[in-house]
Amino acid sequence: MQLLKDKIIKEGQALSSTVLKVDTFLNHQIDPLLMKEIGHEFATRFSDEVITKVLTIESSGIAPSTMLGLEIGAPVVFARKRKSLTLSDNLYTSQVHSFTKNVTSDIAVSRDFLNADDNIIIIDDFLANGEAVKGLLDIAAQAGAHVVGVGIVIEKGFQDGGKKLREQGVRIESLAIVESLEEGKVTFVEEETK
Amino acid sequence: MQLLKDKIIKEGQALSSTVLKVDTFLNHQIDPLLMKEIGHEFATRFSDEVITKVLTIESSGIAPSTMLGLEIGAPVVFARKRKSLTLSDNLYTSQVHSFTKNVTSDIAVSRDFLNADDNIIIIDDFLANGEAVKGLLDIAAQAGAHVVGVGIVIEKGFQDGGKKLREQGVRIESLAIVESLEEGKVTFVEEETK
Numbered sequence: 121m122q123l124l125k126d127k128i129i130k131e132g133q134a135l136s137s138t139v140l141k142v143d144t145f146l147n148h149q150i151d152p153l154l155m156k157e158i159g160h161e162f163a164t165r166f167s168d169e170v171i172t173k174v175l176t177i178e179s180s181g182i183a184p185s186t187m188l189g190l191e192i193g194a195p196v197v198f199a200r201k202r203k204s205l206t207l208s209d210n211l212y213t214s215q216v217h218s219f220t221k222n223v224t225s226d227i228a229v230s231r232d233f234l235n236a237d238d239n240i241i242i243i244d245d246f247l248a249n250g251e252a253v254k255g256l257l258d259i260a261a262q263a264g265a266h267v268v269g270v271g272i273v274i275e276k277g278f279q280d281g282g283k284k285l286r287e288q289g290v291r292i293e294s295l296a297i298v299e300s301l302e303e304g305k306v307t308f309v310e311e312e313t314k
Numbered sequence: 315m316q317l318l319k320d321k322i323i324k325e326g327q328a329l330s331s332t333v334l335k336v337d338t339f340l341n342h343q344i345d346p347l348l349m350k351e352i353g354h355e356f357a358t359r360f361s362d363e364v365i366t367k368v369l370t371i372e373s374s375g376i377a378p379s380t381m382l383g384l385e386i387g388a389p390v391v392f393a394r395k396r397k398s399l400t401l402s403d404n405l406y407t408s409q410v411h412s413f414t415k416n417v418t419s420d421i422a423v424s425r426d427f428l429n430a431d432d433n434i435i436i437i438d439d440f441l442a443n444g445e446a447v448k449g450l451l452d453i454a455a456q457a458g459a460h461v462v463g464v465g466i467v468i469e470k471g472f473q474d475g476g477k478k479l480r481e482q483g484v485r486i487e488s489l490a491i492v493e494s495l496e497e498g499k500v501t502f503v504e505e506e507t508k
Contacts, residue, residue: 149427150376150390152383179372179392182344183380190346197343198373233343 121161121295125308127154128274134301138248138276139220146245146273147180158295159187162243162271165293169268172238173197175260177216177227177252180245184273188243197234199227199256212262216255219248229259236264247272247294250281257290269293277309315355315489319502321348322468328495332442332470333414340439340467341374352489353381356437356465359487363462366432367391369454371410371421371446374439378467382437391428393421393450406456410449413442423453430458441466441488444475451484463487471503 133141145151162184174196176185182198189196201216202225211228218225234240242256253270260267269291275282277297286292297309327335339345356378368390370379376392383390395410396419405422412419428434436450447464454461463485469476471491479486491503 143424143426145389148391148394148424150380150383150392152380152390153387155380156384179376179394182373182376183390186344186346186349186377186380189344190350193347195339195343195345196377200342200373230337230342232337 121158123154123157124161124273124296127151128296128298128306132306134304134306137301138279140274140276140298140301140306142274146183150183152183155183155187158184158273159189159191161295162188162241162293163191166241166269166271169241170239171241171268173234173240173265174243175199175229175234175240175256176243177201177256181243184245184271185243188241188271195233197229199229199259201225201227212259214255214258214262217249217251219251227255227259229263231263234260234263234265238263238265240265240267242267242270243272244270245273247275247281247285247292248279250285253281253285253290271295274298315352317348317351318467318490321345322490322492322500326500328498328500331495332473334468334470334492334495334500336468340377344377346377349377349381352378352467353383353385355489356382356435356487357385360435360463360465363435364433365435365462367428367434367459368437369393369423369428369434369450370437371395371450375437378439378465379437382435382465389427391423393423393453395419395421406453408449408452408456411443411445413445421449421453423457425457428454428457428459432457432459434459434461436461436464437466438464439467441469441475441479441486442473444479447475447479447484465489468492 131144177199185196272294275294275297299307299309325338368379368383371393379390407422466488469488469491493501493503
């Protein structure tokens with residue numbers, strides 16, 4: 121997605137060979153118009169599928185997911201990273217390890233919002249080691265739901281999460297695949313794989 | 315906002331005299347079309363103001379804020395509830411106590427995204443004791459920014475956060491003000507105060 125890649129080149133900061141900071145439009149400050157375009161792009165790429173629910177994880181997945189949900193007319197469910205007191209014990213749970221933050225979080229989704237009739241698209245801001253997506257796939261499997269695929273805003277192509285998931289037969293659509301962050305310079309994989 | 319009140323009556327659950335669960339459309343599952351209407355309603359109520367930035371707090375404030383930001387053409391900044399490793403120390407910080415969860419969280423916003431030239435609208439899903447809004451007002455004050463007002467999706471009118479903030483001269487626009495949750499029944503304050 122050229123608009124996204126241009127934004128990453130203009131505003132992204134390669135803080136190290138593995139950390140890309142995109143706080144100006146995705147992770148802390150949000151560019152709503154770009155989120156709308158991202159939602160539209162996901163909808164277009166998955167237009168061959170009937171999607172009943174968008175599944176994501178708080179917090180940075182929420183804005184692009186909401187725009188996608190608006191476009192395709194489907195509700196969004198975001199997994200919570202810890203249990204809230206107003207959620208009862210009626211939960212699907214899994215675990216997600218963040219290598220960036222070096223913490224393992226419990227994630228949870230109410231059983232009220234996913235079931236065996238659902239055709240789910242999983243959305244997240246980043247795909248690196250694939251931990252968050254694996255956790256969400258686990259939750260979808262617990263619900264007996266069908267996952268049509270995974271939409272990722274930025275994939276770190278130099279980490280192996282995407283490769284492993286594709287080898288398992290998961291359809292991944294990444295709007296920008298970063299090839300390298302070496303020497304503070306962001307380069308992209310030319311063709312997005314499907 | 316009648317559409318919102320109807321949704322609360324239809325899907326909200328008064329779990330106790332103080333806890334209203336709206337997980338089906340706002341706090342866990344999100345209704346994107348309702349979020350769009352909510353964004354539009356905030357834009358309409360504050361159409362007399364020039365707004366340069368929407369300030370909210372993760373996670374449930376993000377969806378309505380992004381829709382508002384899209385409508386008025388302003389970026390959204392969401393305060394994080396704890397420090398992320400990809401954020402440097404260049405932060406405005408404050409503290410927010412949640413009576414529902416009985417925890418005090420540090421909240422943080424990068425200094426890169428708020429400054430003295432900003433006209434900020436603060437958005438949140440709930441207003442009860444006013445703790446989250448006070449934390450966001452504190453952060454806006456640290457930035458030297460002007461706050462044009464606060465937009466709230468659901469105010470608990472039987473708790474005193476809204477009253478105290480209005481007494482301090484803060485403009486609060488709440489789209490639904492709950493009068494009571496007694497006996498499992500949700501009732502609203504008839505006229506939304508300004």
